[in-house]
Amino acid sequence: MSQDPLEVLSAFMDGEPVAPDALAAALHVPGARDALLDFAALRAGLAADDSRPSPALRRAMDGILGRRAQPVWRVLRGFAAVVVLALAALGAVSLGMRSRGPTADEPPRATRVIQFTPGVDWHEGVQR
């Protein structure tokens, strides 16, 4: 079956199998190069289409597909959980520091007071 040479180029552009001989013959046809460039330009023109559906389509489909948008209260709930955790961590650290007792730099607290009366409990200048 003989094919139109430009049809061979068209199929080749689409990645369809073409006979090497037919492709070679097609490329020798006057205007083949220009046709190939025009076909490529058409492809580029269509690829430049950046139209998008409105957000309403996605919202509708999210409902159908069972995907829900994050409601505000859910975001707030997450934020509140983070705040509670942070406060709890802060409290734990503070409690831990308090229960550790005085540090090495601080003198120990007095537990009883011992009184010495001069002349009774001790004498100045007396050697024992």
Next chain:
Amino acid sequence: MSTPDAARLFDQHHLAVFRFLRRMTGSLSLAEDLTQEVFLRVVRGIGSYQERSREISWIFRIARNVLADRHRSQARTPVDAPVHDAAALARPAVQALAIALDQALSRLPDEEREAFLMREVGGLGYREIAEASGATPDAARMRIYRARLALRQALGPSRSAAAVNPREVSK
């Protein structure tokens, strides 16, 4: 056999389907409605999807059916409304090409436009286009070729020596 996830199919393919339908109908709002209908059918029919065909091929087959149902239920509305993205139209060269391409596409016979767009927008192969449209792969190849020649002529071949009259192509 695994069943594809409908949400993933929508995320991956809805733009191609939307753009295909936009070019086929010439209307943004109608294309949007039909895209939703396509994915409704995808959700309903996902259990019957067979892995022997690619997902995109299956979805375009559904898109074609949705389009056919639409044509059956209503007379096709002639649409001259602009269907271009406003940002893209800010660039004169893009504007000129986009408008010319849309006009040239709208003048193609439905079968040729459909096959051509399935190829260029959906990336379907000739066999897949044939399966989707109930034609043979040879017919799909010929439709795409005719569409290319007609579009080339309508947009003006870049070199006059390359001009080919699409009407001379054997039917």
